[in-house]
Structures are given as C-alpha cells and as structure tokens.
Amino acid sequence: MAQKKKITGTRRASSKRSSSVAAAPIVEMVEELPLSTFTEKAYLDYSMYVILDRALPHIGDGLKPVQRRIIYAMSELGLSAVSKHKKSARTVGDVLGKFHPHGDSACYEAMVLMAQPFTYRYTLVDGQGNWGSQDDPKSFAAMRYTESRLAKFSKTLLQELGQGTVEFTPNFDGTLTEPSLLPSRLPHILLNSTTGIAVGMATDIPSHNLTEIGRACIHLLDKPKATLDDILQYIEGPDFASSAEIISSPEDIRSMYETGHGSLRARAIYEVEGSDIIVTALPYQVSGSKILEQIAQHMNAKKLPMVEDLRDESDHENPTRLVITPRSNRVDTDSLMQHLFATTDLERTYRVNMNMIGLNGRPQVKSLVSILSEWLTFRVETVRKRLQWRLSKVEKRLHLLEGLMIAYLNIDEVIAIIRNNEEPKPVLMERFGISDEQAEAILELKLRHLAQLEEMKIRGEQDALEKERDKLQSILGSERRMKTLVKNELQEDIDTYGDERRSPIVQRDPAQAISEADLIPSEPVTVVLSERGWVRAGKGLELDPLALNYKAGDSFQSAARGRSNRNAMFLDSTGRVYCVPAHGFPSARGLGEPISGRLKPPDGAKFLSVIMGDDDDRYLFSSTAGYGFVARLGDLFSRNKAGKSILSLPAGAAVLPAAAVSSLVDDKVCAISNTGSLLSFPVGELPEMAKGKGNKIYNIPGPKFKTGEESMLALVVVAPTQKLRITSGKRHTVIKFRELEEYTGVRGQRGRKLPRGFQKVDAVEVES
Structure with missing residues (x-):
C-alpha cells in the first residue's frame, strides 16, 4: 500500500479566449513512498526527538531541554539570585513563546520540581509562595499565584554563559537563539535526581553530594587512570534530598556504579520516646500521609493488632514526625518496625539507570568513572573556550x-x-x-x-x-x-x-514481615459447616451449632473448635483436604457463605467435616470400604485452593467424616457397620500416614461390599472419659468406655452384633 502523491485538476480557460478551448489539466508530481517506509521513518524521527529533545539529560549540564530553557529564560529576564521575585507565569510565558512551544502545565511542573528542596538536592529555582510540600508534592499553587527567581546555585550553570563557552542555535521559529548547552562548572548530571521515559529507553539517575563528587573529579584530574575503587574512596554513594538511611550493601552500590544500572534501598529513621515510636525521616519522595494511610489499612484489616494509635505531629520545626503507639509495652518495637518496613513505603527500593546523552550526541548507560571522565572532558574544553575568548x-x-x-x-x-x-x-x-x-x-x-x-x-x-x-x-x-x-x-x-551528606549509608539486612498467623489475635472460635457446604464462625467454644439458624433445606453437618489464628481444614467426599484461615469466616449470627467460593473442589464433591487443631494433633481418616489411617494435621497443610489428596478410595467406597484422636495409647477405634456390628480396638494398631488408602479396619467380604449389602457405616474414636451413643430409629443405647471390652477384637476382623433392635444403625455419636 503506497500513499497517493499525484494530484490532478483543471485550469479554467481565459475569458479572452474562445470558450471552445478545452481546459488544460494540471498535474503535480509528488514522491510516492510505501506506507511501511513512511511510518517507519516517521516513528524513528519521533523517537529520536523524544530521546534527544525531551526525556534524557545531557552529560554536559545535566539538564533536559525544558529545564535548560527555563533557566536560560529566567536569566534573560534578569531573575538572578539577588533580584526581586517575579510571577512564575511571566517565566513560563517567555519559555513557551520563545523557546519551548509545548504545554504550560508541563513546563510549570518542571519549574516547580527545580524549586522543591525535598525533590532537588540542590535547587535551581528560588520560589516564593506555595510550591508544594513533602507530604503532597503536587499541591503547589497555580503559576499566576507563585513568584520565582533563580537560586544561588544556578550561578554554576550560567556564570560563563556569555564568554564563548557554548554554541547558540536558532529557536523553534528562527527568530531568536538559545544555548545548546549551559557551561556547567560542576557535574550537575550527578548532583540532582533525574527521571525520564523516552521511546524504548528510560533514565533514573540518583542525586549525590556536591562535596564528594567535586573531590572525586579533582582526584580524577590528578590521576586520569584512577579505577572505580579509587573513586569510591571519595563517593560513599547517592545522597538523596531526604535524611532517610540508604541501606544497600557496598557490593550493590559498587555494582550499580560499575554497570550504570541497579537498585537502591532507603529506609525511614525512627526513635523511641517513652512508649511511642517516632518516625523522623522518610525515604525520598514518600509522603507521611501515604504512610499513615497504609498503616491504617493494615489496622482496619486486623493485620496490625499490636498498634493502637497513629498520629501526624509534623510541623514547621519537625517536617516529619509520625507517631505510632503500640498497644502495650510488651510489643517488640524492632519487630514491629521491621514488619512496617516490609509492608509499607517506610522502606522503598529505587531503580537506578544512568542513561544520558553523551558528548557524541548519543544516549548511553554509563558507569560512574566514564561519567566523571566524560564530564571533565567537557569542562576542560569549556574552560579552554572561555580562555580563548578572553x-x-x-x-x-x-x-x-x-x-x-x-x-x-x-x-x-x-x-x-x-x-x-x-x-x-x-x-x-x-x-x-x-x-x-x-x-x-x-x-x-x-x-x-x-x-x-x-x-x-x-x-x-x-x-x-x-x-x-x-x-x-x-x-x-x-x-x-x-x-x-x-x-x-x-x-x-x-x-x-558544598554541604554535609544528608542520607547516611548504613548496611542493614532486608526487612522481614511478621507472618500473618502471628499477626492474627489468638481467640477461641467455633467453625460450623452445614450440609450444603456453608461455613461460618462464632467467637468462643460454647457455641451450640445445632441451635443456629440454617437456610431452608439445609442443616448442621460438622463443627470444629479451635483458635482464630489457626487453619480450618475441610474434608470432602473425594478424600481431599482444604486449608482456610479461620479468622476470615463470616459471623455465626448470619447464614455464612459457601466454602466452595474460596476453594476449587472437584465437580460434585461434598464437604463432609471441618477439622481444627495444632500441627501435632492427629485425626483418623477412613472409608466405607473398611480402610483407614491416622494422620498429623501438620502433614495435611496445603495452600492450594484445589486441596490435597489424602485418602485413596477403593471402587464404590465413600469417605467417612474424620475422627479426632487424643491419645494413640488410650483411645479406642469403634467401627460400626450398617448391619449392626461393632468392632473396637486400640488406635495405636493403625499406621500413621500422610496419605494413602490405609490399613484394613473392618473385614467386609468383597461380594457384600460390591453389592452394597454391607459397609462401614461410621468410625469414631472414643477416649477413656467418653462414651458411645448409638441411635436406631427412636431407640438409642449408650456404651461406656469400659463396656467396649465386649466388642474389642483384632483389627481387620468382623465385630460383634449390637443388642436386638440395632441391626439398622442411623447415627453414632461420641459423648463426654
């Protein structure tokens, strides 16, 4: 597909000529290009414009074009550091009308950043009025309200401007000239933080301390072949416009300077006053209101039970003073702050990518030594031009x-x-x-x-x-x-x-968040499961699940008592176990929610029982085929929403509800068949396994089980202080623990028949 470039038309005949003369066609020939070629060239032109003329700073003066034009326009307006302030709108108007025909809001925001002492390590603009705050850098007033002039430090960029040091190029409409670079007396590219996103590349250059950078340059002039280790004797690392600690290791900082890219970690500084924790310095570009909001969100989600109160006591004398009040004196302050460092912006990671336009006019990621060496080349050449001009x-x-x-x-x-x-x-x-x-x-x-x-x-x-x-x-x-x-x-x-370093460099280990289980308060709770798989939880262990209201057609299925900081485990009809934190269930006052909404059970699976306890607690898992085993709860844990397969089922068998085991020595297993037989034997005769089919518990002949004539109806574990209650229709019988001796046998055999009238068992319960 090619662009149409040929335009045809007609020229009217002259009125002096005869109307019989035919109109002559006009043919204008224009170059034709394939659409792919045209779009490729247009995109590349746009990309180079964004890279060279908008997003990336130059190594010479460390400025982007809009910043350079703002500084130059202010100098042309006579807004020196000793002059009177003028409306910022005046400066922005001159910049847009003479040098930078783009949006006024973007231009003004670039000007604001150069005036904010919490953004620029060494400000270039001296502002008067509302220029934003560290808590909200975007809260600056409109340019018609603020006033500005150049800061004293900007003299290092402009002092040698009219001395033949740099070339002047025509502006966008050719009516004026502007400097292609400013003759910076210092390596400004490293002094103030610079970020930018171009097409296919970006830059993130951290700020540094002027004294350290200057001394490193002097050393490099004396010894041009100095190595990175020699330079690092003068430069400790970046120095942000914030007093927060830089906690990256020396190895990470060295690697960053060697390759030109890497990352930095900064951490807030705090102190303890009485029972309160006082945060006195925040990482670069982190607002106190955001920190308080993040901590408050954790508190509302009940993920910070050890914090009682938050306050912001920042003022003019203390720009950063955030007060965190622990719930009691027993709270470990260091552990709490480590958790906050890991879960909030009190500790922040900064990307470093020292990408800039070099003296050759090309963008490149440079190492620290190459940046300083190349800038010194620029500086020596600038001084040479100045001397030759003089x-x-x-x-x-x-x-x-x-x-x-x-x-x-x-x-x-x-x-x-x-x-x-x-x-x-x-x-x-x-x-x-x-x-x-x-x-x-x-x-x-x-x-x-x-x-x-x-x-x-x-x-x-x-x-x-x-x-x-x-x-x-x-x-x-x-x-x-x-x-x-x-x-x-x-x-x-x-x-x-020059000044002292603001950001101390202290090597510290990465912060570790407190586990969610440790953050959740340990309170007694009862988890209730309904027949249709709806789950809810109530505070306390005295809750009566049978007294709760259920949806129409639904009823009680299972209940477990435990602590709110533990997991509730659900056993389904396929032999899978699912783990869900107990603290997140809806209140028992309502009808609950379907547990299947939090999990991914197989199609058609039905939840049979809920289990709670410590990792060393044991439960008996079995099937109607007469097989089972004992398992530790710790071996059943899984974060998978699809659960963990625990019990292998023979063909035609079904899963029985899990039974709690309190003692492997004293407890007895009671297996009851649907034909009214009971077999009892010590729990210790069953193996302890993490998963599988288990060993034979009750002997059911193959043909009878396959035809459904006989199966294991229920399997429970009875402790010495408990008794067995068996119901058949309207009749029931209670068998005390010592009376189970009559039904005791060898594991894997058939049991003894229950009394007359209990050949068809409807329910089996264990009572205290």
Missing part, C-alpha cells in the same frame, strides 16, 4: 591601546588631519601605519575624552593586559596548568556550595 578580547584591546597611544603622542597632528580631510581614516592609517580598527577607535573618541588619554594610564592598562595575555597563553599552552585551573575552580565551588 584572550581574543585582551589582544583586541591591546591592539586598540597601541593605536590610542600613537594618537596621544601625536595628538596635534591627529586633530589637524581630522579637521582638514573629509575621509580622515585612510590618511591616519597611511600616516601612522595603523589598522582600520585602530583608526576607527581614534575617530570615535569624544573631545572631552582627549584629556583622559594620558600616557601613564594607557601604559598601565597595557601592562595589565599584557600580563593577563601572557598568563592566558601559558595556561592554554600547558595541559598541566589547564588542569590546575579546573581543579582550583572546582575547589572554589566546593567551598561555596
């Missing part, structure tokens, strides 16, 4: 002073030539052998200035300029002297703008 000015002035001295020594003759000639310049040039510039300087002198042309003054200025010329030439001619000058200027800026 040298040309000095030589030009000396040349003019030489002509003025000739004029002073021959003042009467010069006046006569000017009075007697219509074009005195050629005559002066020929008479005294001076140049065109010298003759022009003589002719531009006013009469009242002739008295000032004293020989001593001219010679004094000549001597000073000749000394300056010789000094400039000696510096330009010596690489060593050039480096010495750059070092001296770096040291001067360190003395002027």
Whole structure:
C-alpha cells in the first residue's frame, strides 16, 4: 500500500479566449513512498526527538531541554539570585513563546520540581509562595499565584554563559537563539535526581553530594587512570534530598556504579520516646500521609493488632514526625518496625539507570568513572573556550591601546588631519601605519575624552593586559596548568556550595514481615459447616451449632473448635483436604457463605467435616470400604485452593467424616457397620500416614461390599472419659468406655452384633 502523491485538476480557460478551448489539466508530481517506509521513518524521527529533545539529560549540564530553557529564560529576564521575585507565569510565558512551544502545565511542573528542596538536592529555582510540600508534592499553587527567581546555585550553570563557552542555535521559529548547552562548572548530571521515559529507553539517575563528587573529579584530574575503587574512596554513594538511611550493601552500590544500572534501598529513621515510636525521616519522595494511610489499612484489616494509635505531629520545626503507639509495652518495637518496613513505603527500593546523552550526541548507560571522565572532558574544553575568548578580547584591546597611544603622542597632528580631510581614516592609517580598527577607535573618541588619554594610564592598562595575555597563553599552552585551573575552580565551588551528606549509608539486612498467623489475635472460635457446604464462625467454644439458624433445606453437618489464628481444614467426599484461615469466616449470627467460593473442589464433591487443631494433633481418616489411617494435621497443610489428596478410595467406597484422636495409647477405634456390628480396638494398631488408602479396619467380604449389602457405616474414636451413643430409629443405647471390652477384637476382623433392635444403625455419636 503506497500513499497517493499525484494530484490532478483543471485550469479554467481565459475569458479572452474562445470558450471552445478545452481546459488544460494540471498535474503535480509528488514522491510516492510505501506506507511501511513512511511510518517507519516517521516513528524513528519521533523517537529520536523524544530521546534527544525531551526525556534524557545531557552529560554536559545535566539538564533536559525544558529545564535548560527555563533557566536560560529566567536569566534573560534578569531573575538572578539577588533580584526581586517575579510571577512564575511571566517565566513560563517567555519559555513557551520563545523557546519551548509545548504545554504550560508541563513546563510549570518542571519549574516547580527545580524549586522543591525535598525533590532537588540542590535547587535551581528560588520560589516564593506555595510550591508544594513533602507530604503532597503536587499541591503547589497555580503559576499566576507563585513568584520565582533563580537560586544561588544556578550561578554554576550560567556564570560563563556569555564568554564563548557554548554554541547558540536558532529557536523553534528562527527568530531568536538559545544555548545548546549551559557551561556547567560542576557535574550537575550527578548532583540532582533525574527521571525520564523516552521511546524504548528510560533514565533514573540518583542525586549525590556536591562535596564528594567535586573531590572525586579533582582526584580524577590528578590521576586520569584512577579505577572505580579509587573513586569510591571519595563517593560513599547517592545522597538523596531526604535524611532517610540508604541501606544497600557496598557490593550493590559498587555494582550499580560499575554497570550504570541497579537498585537502591532507603529506609525511614525512627526513635523511641517513652512508649511511642517516632518516625523522623522518610525515604525520598514518600509522603507521611501515604504512610499513615497504609498503616491504617493494615489496622482496619486486623493485620496490625499490636498498634493502637497513629498520629501526624509534623510541623514547621519537625517536617516529619509520625507517631505510632503500640498497644502495650510488651510489643517488640524492632519487630514491629521491621514488619512496617516490609509492608509499607517506610522502606522503598529505587531503580537506578544512568542513561544520558553523551558528548557524541548519543544516549548511553554509563558507569560512574566514564561519567566523571566524560564530564571533565567537557569542562576542560569549556574552560579552554572561555580562555580563548578572553584572550581574543585582551589582544583586541591591546591592539586598540597601541593605536590610542600613537594618537596621544601625536595628538596635534591627529586633530589637524581630522579637521582638514573629509575621509580622515585612510590618511591616519597611511600616516601612522595603523589598522582600520585602530583608526576607527581614534575617530570615535569624544573631545572631552582627549584629556583622559594620558600616557601613564594607557601604559598601565597595557601592562595589565599584557600580563593577563601572557598568563592566558601559558595556561592554554600547558595541559598541566589547564588542569590546575579546573581543579582550583572546582575547589572554589566546593567551598561555596558544598554541604554535609544528608542520607547516611548504613548496611542493614532486608526487612522481614511478621507472618500473618502471628499477626492474627489468638481467640477461641467455633467453625460450623452445614450440609450444603456453608461455613461460618462464632467467637468462643460454647457455641451450640445445632441451635443456629440454617437456610431452608439445609442443616448442621460438622463443627470444629479451635483458635482464630489457626487453619480450618475441610474434608470432602473425594478424600481431599482444604486449608482456610479461620479468622476470615463470616459471623455465626448470619447464614455464612459457601466454602466452595474460596476453594476449587472437584465437580460434585461434598464437604463432609471441618477439622481444627495444632500441627501435632492427629485425626483418623477412613472409608466405607473398611480402610483407614491416622494422620498429623501438620502433614495435611496445603495452600492450594484445589486441596490435597489424602485418602485413596477403593471402587464404590465413600469417605467417612474424620475422627479426632487424643491419645494413640488410650483411645479406642469403634467401627460400626450398617448391619449392626461393632468392632473396637486400640488406635495405636493403625499406621500413621500422610496419605494413602490405609490399613484394613473392618473385614467386609468383597461380594457384600460390591453389592452394597454391607459397609462401614461410621468410625469414631472414643477416649477413656467418653462414651458411645448409638441411635436406631427412636431407640438409642449408650456404651461406656469400659463396656467396649465386649466388642474389642483384632483389627481387620468382623465385630460383634449390637443388642436386638440395632441391626439398622442411623447415627453414632461420641459423648463426654
């Protein structure tokens, strides 16, 4: 598919011509391109524009184009650090109208970031009014309300601007010129944090301490072959505009500087005052209101039972003061804060990707040593241009002073030539052998200035300029002297703008969150399961499940008593066990919720019983085929919503509800068949397994089980303090523990018949 480029039309015949003359067609030929080629070129052009002219900073001055234009526009408006503030709208208007034809809100936001001391390590704009707060950086006032001027530190970017140090290029409409770079006296690319997203690449450069970076540059000037380890003797690591600790290991920091990418971890600082925990410093770009919101969410979700109260006591004297009140003095403060570090933004990880536009005009991720080396190349070249510009000015002035001295020594003759000639310049040039510039300087002198042309003054200025010329030439001619000058200027800026490190670097282990089970309060709870699989929980162990209301057509199935910080385990009709935390069930006052909504049971599966207890508690699992085994609850645990297969079923067999085992020595297994037989034997005769079919408990002949004539109806475990209650129709019988001796036999045999009238058993219960 190609774009249509041929346009045809007709030209009307002249009115002076005959109407019979046919209209001549107009054919305009335009280049035709395949759509794929056109779109590829357009996308690549757009990508390069975003990369080079919007999103990535330049290594020379460390600024993006919009930041550079804001700083330059403010300097052109005369908004120096000692001038009066002006409305920010004035600056934004100049930037948009002269240099940066884009959105005013984006331009103003870029300006705001350069004025926020909690965003920029060394601010470039001095703001007056509401420029946002650390708690809410986006809360700044509109540009029509705020006022601004350049900060003192911006002098390091503009001080050498008019001294031939950088090239000026036409602006977007060609009516003005703007600097392609600013002649930065410091490696600004590392001093203030920079983030940006381009097409196919991004940048995240952390801020650093000016003193450390400056000293590293001085060392690199002395020893150009210095290694990364040599540089790291001066640079400890990044230095954010925040007092929070940087807790990354030295190995991680070194790897970040070596490769140009990696990550950093910062952690809030806290102290203990009485029973309260006071957070005094937050990680970079983390707001206190967000921290309080996160902690409050955990408290509402009952995941922080050890915290009683939260307060924000921040003010002008204490910009960050968050108060966390534990529930009691027994709460481990360090453990609580470790949990908060792991679950909130009190500890934060920052991505580092030192991607920037180099001196070759190409984006590249650079290591620390290459950044400093390349910037020093830029700085030395900038100083060289500045000195050459000054040298040309000095030589030009000396040349003019030489002509003025000739004029002073021959003042009467010069006046006569000017009075007697219509074009005195050629005559002066020929008479005294001076140049065109010298003759022009003589002719531009006013009469009242002739008295000032004293020989001593001219010679004094000549001597000073000749000394300056010789000094400039000696510096330009010596690489060593050039480096010495750059070092001296770096040291001067360190003395002027340097400060102490804000972000201490302390190596700490990663924070560990407290397990959910430890956070949940341990309270007695009763979990109730209905016949149709609806589950609910009530506080306390005295809850009577039979007294609860159930949905129409539903009834009680099973109940388990335990603690709210444990898991409830559900056994279904396929022999699978599912684990669900007990604290999340709806209240027993309602009808509950279907447990299948939290799990993924097989189609047609029915939940038979609910189990609760400690990991070492044991339960007996069995099937109607007469097989079973004892299992520890700890071996049944699974986080899988599809459950864990525990009991293997023979063909035609069904799962029986699990029975609790209190003692492997004293308890007895009671197996009752549907034909009214009872077999009792010690629990210890059954194996302890994690899963499987189990051993034979009750001997049911194969043909009878296959035809459904006989099967194991129920299997319970009776402790010495309990008794067995068997119901058949309206009749029931109670068998005490000592009376079970009559039905005791060998595991795997057939039991003895129950009394007359209980050949058909309807229900079996264990009573205390």
